[in-house]
Amino acid sequence: MASLTLENLTKTYPNGFHSVKNISLEIKDGEIVILQGPSGCGKSTILRMIGGLEDVTSGEIHLGSTLLNDVLPCDRPLAMLFQNYAMYPHLNVYENMALGLKLRNMPRNIIDSRVKSTADFLGIGKLLDKKNRSVSEADKQKVALGRAIVCKPKVMLVDEDFAHGNPGLRGDLLHYLQKINQEYHTTILYATRTPGESCGLGGKTVLLKSGEIENIIPA
Ligand code: ADP
Ligand code: MG
Numbered sequence: 160m161a162s163l164t165l166e167n168l169t170k171t172y173p174n175g176f177h178s179v180k181n182i183s184l185e186i187k188d189g190e191i192v193i194l195q196g197p198s199g200c201g202k203s204t205i206l207r208m209i210g211g212l213e214d215v216t217s218g219e220i221h222l223g224s225t226l227l228n229d230v231l232p233c234d235r236p237l238a239m240l241f242q243n244y245a246m247y248p249h250l251n252v253y254e255n256m257a258l259g260l261k262l263r264n265m266p267r268n269i270i271d272s273r274v275k276s277t278a279d280f281l282g283i284g285k286l287l288d289k290k291n292r293s294v295s296e297a298d299k300q301k302v303a304l305g306r307a308i309v310c311k312p313k314v315m316l317v318d319e320d321f322a323h324g325n326p327g328l329r330g331d332l333l334h335y336l337q338k339i340n341q342e343y344h345t346t347i348l349y350a351t352r353t354p355g356e357s358c359g360l361g362g363k364t365v366l367l368k369s370g371e372i373e374n375i376i377p378a
Contacts, residue, residue: 161188161223161236161313161346163209168218170204170370178204180370181218186314189344191336191362191378195351201370202350206316209348210239222313238307242320245303248292252283252302255291259310273309280342281305281335300328304335312345319351333359 163186170179179201186192194202207213209220211232220227227235246255253274260270278284281301286294291302300322307315317336322329337360339345351357357364364376 162186162190163314163346163348164219164221165205165209166219166221168205168208168220169216170201170208170213171216178370179208182370182372184365184372186346186348188313189340189346191340191347191349191360193349193351193357193360193362193364194367195354195357195364196367196373198352200367202352202367203318204370206239206241206318206348206350209314210237210316211235212239236311236313238310238312238315240303240307240315240317240321242318246291246299246306249290251288251290252278252294252298253287255302256287256305256309259306263310270309274305277305277309280308280338297328297331300332301335304332304339308339308343308345311343314346314348315339317347317349319349319353329356333357336360 165182165184168179168182171177182205194205196202204213208215211230215228222236256274256278257270260273275284278287281304283298283301283305286298291299294302322332336347336349340347349357349360361378363378365372366374366376
């Protein structure tokens with residue numbers, strides 16, 4: 160089970176700024192949750208603490224029965240989709256999607272079947288031989304999604320900037336996130352500053368203000 164539990168999660172930066180204040184939240188296995196609030200309210204800090212890119216000042220993060228606080232970022236069964244796709248333009252789409260699995264020393268046949276089935280699922284099966292730099296922005300976004308999905312993450316952390324502020328791409332992204340959630344039962348945490356933008360996703364919305372939960376709106 161991959162329910163994600165935040166318990167009194169707090170982040171104080173070294174300059175003394177309290178960015179996240181005592182947040183407690185349970186995100187059930189396979190649930191979609193939208194973190195929504197104005198710029199600076201702590202959304203990215205929460206995602207970064209869950210992903211392990213930022214130390215937790217106090218509080219606990221559990222995934223199922225595992226305390227994540229001290230688990231190295233690379234050992235957390237999570238995918239992080241942030242602003243920068245971190246793609247290798249000189250590699251082809253197949254190689255970009257296979258990267259995470261290669262790093263985990265997966266057998267070649269498993270890498271091959273996962274990359275191909277995922278590419279078909281995302282509608283980029285015909286692009287596998289193309290260099291990443293030569294595919295469209297929309298397809299680059301799918302390659303980034305694909306690279307995350309092939310690792311079968313239990314949770315996907317999606318920050319708003321992942322859609323590059325392009326409304327067209329964002330629509331596609333929401334569509335595919337929903338598909339991923341339905342197909343793989345992946346828990347999804349999506350951060351956005353835009354009210355209503357992600358209502359198509361269908362999850363509950365956690366409203367944040369100044370690092371605190373202001374309200375939770377059911378799906
Ligand atoms: P959001 O993603 O909701 O826009 P962030 O989580 O990025 O908000 O930031 C929350 C608050 O923490 C902001 O006020 C930001 O300026 C502050 N902050 C972020 N990183 C640091 C840091 N390294 N040092 C001090 N303050 C920071
Ligand atoms: Mg942010």
